Amino acid sequence: MFKLFEREALSVEEFSKEQTSVDVRHLCVSLNAKKVLNDISIRIPKNKITALIGQSGCGKTTLLNSFNRMNEFISTHEISGEVWIDNRNIYDKRERVSRLRSQIGMVFQRPNPFPMSIYDNVSFGLRIQGEKRRRFLDDSVEKALRNAALWDEVRDRLFESALTLSGGQQQRLMIARALALEPKVLLLDEPTSALDPLTTLYIEELMVALKQQCTLIIVTHNMQQAARVSDYAAFIHKGELIEYSDSDSLFTMPNKQQTEDYITGRYG
Amino acid sequence: MRRQMQLNTHISAKYNQELENLKHSVLTMGGVLEQQLVNTLVALKENAPSLAERVALNDSRIDSMESQVEQECMRIIAKRNPTAGDLRLVMTVSKTATDLERIGDEIARVAKLVTKDRIPASDIVLSGMMDIGNRNVAMMRATFDAFARQDDKAAVIAHKLDTQIDKVYKKVIEQTAAEIQSSPQDIAIWMDVLWAIRSFERIGDRCKNICEYVIYLTYGRDLHSSSMKKTVKKLLK
Numbered sequence: 001m002f003k004l005f006e007r008e009a010l011s012v013e014e015f016s017k018e019q020t021s022v023d024v025r026h027l028c029v030s031l032n033a034k035k036v037l038n039d040i041s042i043r044i045p046k047n048k049i050t051a052l053i054g055q056s057g058c059g060k061t062t063l064l065n066s067f068n069r070m071n072e073f074i075s076t077h078e079i080s081g082e083v084w085i086d087n088r089n090i091y092d093k094r095e096r097v098s099r100l101r102s103q104i105g106m107v108f109q110r111p112n113p114f115p116m117s118i119y120d121n122v123s124f125g126l127r128i129q130g131e132k133r134r135r136f137l138d139d140s141v142e143k144a145l146r147n148a149a150l151w152d153e154v155r156d157r158l159f160e161s162a163l164t165l166s167g168g169q170q171q172r173l174m175i176a177r178a179l180a181l182e183p184k185v186l187l188l189d190e191p192t193s194a195l196d197p198l199t200t201l202y203i204e205e206l207m208v209a210l211k212q213q214c215t216l217i218i219v220t221h222n223m224q225q226a227a228r229v230s231d232y233a234a235f236i237h238k239g240e241l242i243e244y245s246d247s248d249s250l251f252t253m254p255n256k257q258q259t260e261d262y263i264t265g266r267y268g
Numbered sequence: 269m270r271r272q273m274q275l276n277t278h279i280s281a282k283y284n285q286e287l288e289n290l291k292h293s294v295l296t297m298g299g300v301l302e303q304q305l306v307n308t309l310v311a312l313k314e315n316a317p318s319l320a321e322r323v324a325l326n327d328s329r330i331d332s333m334e335s336q337v338e339q340e341c342m343r344i345i346a347k348r349n350p351t352a353g354d355l356r357l358v359m360t361v362s363k364t365a366t367d368l369e370r371i372g373d374e375i376a377r378v379a380k381l382v383t384k385d386r387i388p389a390s391d392i393v394l395s396g397m398m399d400i401g402n403r404n405v406a407m408m409r410a411t412f413d414a415f416a417r418q419d420d421k422a423a424v425i426a427h428k429l430d431t432q433i434d435k436v437y438k439k440v441i442e443q444t445a446a447e448i449q450s451s452p453q454d455i456a457i458w459m460d461v462l463w464a465i466r467s468f469e470r471i472g473d474r475c476k477n478i479c480e481y482v483i484y485l486t487y488g489r490d491l492h493s494s495s496m497k498k499t500v501k502k503l504l505k
Binding site: 002003004005198201202204205208224227228247248251252 | 297
């Protein structure tokens with residue numbers, strides 16, 4: 001058949017082991033004795049953007065936090081199941097959390113720059129890891145800022161306080177801070193909800209460019225954003241994974257009625 | 269107000285590309301259709317049923333293209349939430365694809381007539397059909413050119429070409445009616461001839477629709493609306 005349009009997305013059943021970045025197997029999470037995630041199994045592909053969508057409290061942020069063991073900050077948490085990232089079960093007892101978190105970057109809803117210079121913010125993670133070589137740090141900071149599409153705006157004021165940057169710039173700085181460690185996976189928890197529509201589009205375009213370097217997983221309440229930016233999307237409801245497929249299919253012809261109701265705004 | 273569409277200025281480069289591809293898909297369909305029509309005219313002129321058969325079979329390719337364009341329009345609406353000029357472009361492409369698919373059907377109908385063993389029509393009718401067909405080719409080219417450049421003036425000029433097609437059509441139909449009376453025993457095949465002539469005339473109408481979509485894309489208004497009459501006059505000056 002003559003093809004007018006190229007499609008790059010594989011169906012979610014087709015991912016090979018090599019194409020999978022995060023492999024979640026029967027994950028159950030309880031927080032404060034309440035089951036938040038129930039038997040989630042999902043394979044997230046490498047170098048793609050996967051969106052987690054669902055109502056507030058459905059468990060999507062808990063799932064995101066499971067990928068870098070952030071849920072462990074809650075003392076009453078209980079976790080069963082496995083999360084494999086690059087052929088390592090991150091919940092294995094031998095796994096070092098600090099090493100894991102250096103490979104899994106995270107950007108939050110509101111930018112949280114440290115009260116220090118732009119340069120120090122970006123190089124912070126590397127310094128924590130013991131990196132002291134000045135030349136290496138300089139190169140890493142420049143590379144990270146370039147990748148976060150911020151270099152041209154801040155190259156002349158790297159040693160000014162990061163707090164002087166605008167909201168959009170601060171959020172890109174947070175992305176640069178995460179990228180400086182060259183993470184395999186970048187987790188984004190509603191990264192644009194505090195930004196204006198135009199800055200949002202710039203961040204989304206940045207995310208698309210970052211696919212070349214790492215796997216991106218985004219939690220968003222903005223359905224249009226999930227549709228625009230993601231290659232794959234998972235709909236979670238009350239701690240259950242209802243549907244997971246390529247975004248083209250999920251947003252035009254979802255398989256489950258629950259998904260259809262949610263994305264068309266009929267969920268009551 | 270006249271709007272010039274700038275497809276390459278979105279923040280999202282991928283969205284730019286998607287809209288460009290969408291526009292390009294219409295032109296690809298148009299190119300295939302133009303070739304289909306030219307082949308049909310060659311088959312009609314040289315009485316080449318095998319070529320006509322190939323044209324008729326090739327129609328499924330046009331149907332598949334239309335379906336792909338429709339799906340892509342739906343995908344872009346769902347995923348990109350297009351607004352203003354982008355939305356008009358997506359709607360225009362969707363409607364144009366439908367018209368192009370119908371043009372494909374009309375061409376296939378004429379091609380099927382050429383595959384018949386015998387066409388009772390005289391040379392006058394056949395050359396009349398050739399005349400309409402050649403005018404159709406010219407109108408299709410002008411229409412796709414107006415679409416490609418989103419040129420409102422070119423669209424209005426192409427739109428006018430249908431008037432001549434209608435005049436020739438009327439003459440050919442009158443001649444055909446006279447010939448039917450002289451050989452009523454061939455009424456079944458005459459019906460096919462009449463449908464084929466009608467199909468040729470409909471191609472002009474479909475091109476006219478596409479010209480109207482180009483105007484809609486530029487002005488956001490219907491060509492026949494009272495507010496457009498002055499604009500059309502100005503464009504034709």
